[in-house]
Amino acid sequence: MSATAIPAAGGAATATPSQLERLGEHLRKLRLRKSGERLEALLQQAAASELPYADFLEQVLGEEVAAKRSQNISMRTAMARFPFVKPLETFDFSYQPSIDKKQVLALANCHYIEHGDNVLVLGPPGVGKTHLGVSLGLKAIEAGYRVLFTTAAHLIASLTKAHAEGKLDDKLKLYTAPRLLIIDEIGYLPIERQGANLFFQLISRRYERGPMILTSNQSFSAWGEVFGDRVIATAILDRLLHHAVTLNIRGNSYRLKEKLKAGLIRSSDDNSQPGGEI
Ligand SMILES: Nc1ncnc2c1ncn2[C@@H]1O[C@H](COP(=O)(O)OP(=O)(O)O)[C@@H](O)[C@H]1O
Numbered sequence: 181m182s183a184t185a186i187p188a189a190g191g192a193a194t195a196t197p198s199q200l201e202r203l204g205e206h207l208r209k210l211r212l213r214k215s216g217e218r219l220e221a222l223l224q225q226a227a228a229s230e231l232p233y234a235d236f237l238e239q240v241l242g243e244e245v246a247a248k249r250s251q252n253i254s255m256r257t258a259m260a261r262f263p264f265v266k267p268l269e270t271f272d273f274s275y276q277p278s279i280d281k282k283q284v285l286a287l288a289n290c291h292y293i294e295h296g297d298n299v300l301v302l303g304p305p306g307v308g309k310t311h312l313g314v315s316l317g318l319k320a321i322e323a324g325y326r327v328l329f330t331t332a333a334h335l336i337a338s339l340t341k342a343h344a345e346g347k348l349d350d351k352l353k354l355y356t357a358p359r360l361l362i363i364d365e366i367g368y369l370p371i372e373r374q375g376a377n378l379f380f381q382l383i384s385r386r387y388e389r390g391p392m393i394l395t396s397n398q399s400f401s402a403w404g405e406v407f408g409d410r411v412i413a414t415a416i417l418d419r420l421l422h423h424a425v426t427l428n429i430r431g432n433s434y435r436l437k438e439k440l441k442a443g444l445i446r447s448s449d450d451n452s453q454p455g456g457e458i
């Protein structure tokens with residue numbers, strides 16, 4: 181805080197040093213950090229431009245609210261445990277024409293969360309399933325929801341461990357508490373019978389209450405094999421698909437984009453590359 185009083189445009193001081201000190205103390209007590217940092221500059225600007233009182237107050241409070249919002253978004257983004265942070269605006273829809281851009285942009289409005297609908301993203305590796313999951317998760321955070329991202333393997337390992345330790349209920353609560361749960365990579369690793377049962381328990385708990393985004397490189401018809409049990413897979417899919425939007429991505433891996441460009445490998449459009457169809 182400066183030692184001299186802040187002069188107004190006409191030369192008169194707008195605040196004395198002791199007044200600034202007291203204001204700083206009030207702002208600290210009220211936890212208005214941004215206003216505390218900006219107070220002197222804002223007072224000087226207001227005096228220089230002879231800002232009306234209401235405009236000045238609006239500016240101070242507006243900056244504080246914006247700072248709190250962005251702090252809150254950063255905190256919830258960290259809590260969501262995304263593998264990377266890529267907003268939807270970084271997704272190149274022109275590279276993946278099988279995705280209905282309008283449908284994805286509609287999902288970005290988060291109405292599906294209000295309705296408790298699930299979003300299932302299917303497609304071969306590298307087509308942007310995780311990217312879309314993360315991007316939609318970020319939109320949900322911006323809209324004020326709590327989000328948690330996990331992979332199927334991590335989720336099942338953590339439920340299995342909790343079950344062995346007699347803490348399954350607490351762990352299930354952890355995964356049912358966030359408004360939106362994103363479960364990535366169903367189908368990359370086979371799931372043991374107990375894991376499939378625990379996964380089913382979680383899906384049942386969230387059913388029609390908490391929306392989920394799930395991604396898989398396997399078609400629904402292959403989920404019997406993924407879960408090692410056709411009956412459990414059917415029960416899981418029955419609940420997931422009751423209220424759901426499915427995005428079926430058919431295309432080339434974005435990871436291989438540069439290689440494709442250079443002609444080092446062939447596109448899945450040739451029908452020569454396995455995994456291009458779901
Ligand atoms: N259409 C796209 N536009 C921009 N980046 C993309 C696109 N598709 C994939 N990527 C990027 O390519 C990489 C692989 O995508 P990812 O979402 O992990 O694929 P998947 O989960 O389907 O295997 C990531 O770094 C992702 O950000």
Ligand SMILES: [Mg+2]
Nearest residue numbers: 309310364365
């Ligand atoms: Mg992925």
